[in-house]
Amino acid sequence: MYGSYSGRRRVGVRMAAAAAGTALLLTGCSSSDGDGGSKQDPVKQQPKDADPYWVNPEGNAAKQVSTYAKDRDDDKADQIRKIAEQPVGEWIGPENAEAEAKGFTEAAAKADRDALLVLYNIPHRDCGQFSKGGAADGNAYRGWVDQVAKGIGDRRATVILEPDALLHLVDGCTPEEFHEERFDLLKGAVERLKQQPATKVYLDAGNAGWQSPDALYDPLQRAGVGQADGFSVNVSNFQTTRTSTDFGKKLSQKIGNKPFVIDTSRNGNGPYTAGDPKENWCNPPGRALGEPPTTKTGDDLVDAYLWVKRPGESDGDCKGAPTAGKWYPEYALELARNTK
Numbered sequence: 001m002y003g004s005y006s007g008r009r010r011v012g013v014r015m016a017a018a019a020a021g022t023a024l025l026l027t028g029c030s031s032s033d034g035d036g037g038s039k040q041d042p043v044k045q046q047p048k049d050a051d052p053y054w055v056n057p058e059g060n061a062a063k064q065v066s067t068y069a070k071d072r073d074d075d076k077a078d079q080i081r082k083i084a085e086q087p088v089g090e091w092i093g094p095e096n097a098e099a100e101a102k103g104f105t106e107a108a109a110k111a112d113r114d115a116l117l118v119l120y121n122i123p124h125r126d127c128g129q130f131s132k133g134g135a136a137d138g139n140a141y142r143g144w145v146d147q148v149a150k151g152i153g154d155r156r157a158t159v160i161l162e163p164d165a166l167l168h169l170v171d172g173c174t175p176e177e178f179h180e181e182r183f184d185l186l187k188g189a190v191e192r193l194k195q196q197p198a199t200k201v202y203l204d205a206g207n208a209g210w211q212s213p214d215a216l217y218d219p220l221q222r223a224g225v226g227q228a229d230g231f232s233v234n235v236s237n238f239q240t241t242r243t244s245t246d247f248g249k250k251l252s253q254k255i256g257n258k259p260f261v262i263d264t265s266r267n268g269n270g271p272y273t274a275g276d277p278k279e280n281w282c283n284p285p286g287r288a289l290g291e292p293p294t295t296k297t298g299d300d301l302v303d304a305y306l307w308v309k310r311p312g313e314s315d316g317d318c319k320g321a322p323t324a325g326k327w328y329p330e331y332a333l334e335l336a337r338n339t340k
Helices: 013-020 060-070 074-084 097-110 138-152 176-193 213-222 241-254 329-337
Strands: 090-092 115-119 157-161 199-204 230-233 260-263 302-306
Touching (some): 060 329, 097 115, 138 176
């Protein structure tokens, strides 16, 4: 709805659950044979000084690189490596949250990097769209957040908290009867996560394609942004980095000059405007990868460019795509090939 997250995914959840219970081994993805076949180097971590976040060598993109390499399709493998070699958000699932958070943060710690986690399980999530659902009730959500926090422990982690949860309070998507509880749950989640000594929390604040940021000032404060490290913008959206920066700065001015992070995963060509405005968020054609993740943004208010949305995973079953969160190699290739 309004070009926001609107059903983009229960992501990483299904793919992550199988591997997250134990620390992930940094084996990378490589393929070689003894008769001159294709060979791909393992996925490596980015330089820590500019990009301290963990690259998961067993993510969907890394697996796709391996598949293309085995098929001796080096062109496609090289394209998908543009995604596989960058850190992306790990979306914690509704089950086994402690094990998942522990698995990801332990693997990141072994690589001397920070984990990037996304929490997307608020009750009445997504207003009946592709990713509808969330925790059964407030108590279930509080328990889930507590499990995530325990899984993180004292390891370094950056958490993006509940994409669209605030936006849908303001745009009318979430019924009024759930508003007070949601504010309480978000504020409580910030407080619980900040009990972990090395955890940063960024409360999601929608995207620049929505409306004026004026309507978000009070909701952000009520949801506990004052106790958070900052807020996030453009999660799973396509607004340009410049537009997102301007949007974030307008918000920041009214909430104590809080810093923010920008999801640049798919904003290289900006938003798609040629189709139905109600569906331009869902696997739009002609998009491209944006700036690689980094903490060196050149702007004191912008803490990082991050790939919160995992490029190459479907927004939903539109335009012939698989269901939300499923790996979509054709779209991944388009994103990579369109990248300048």
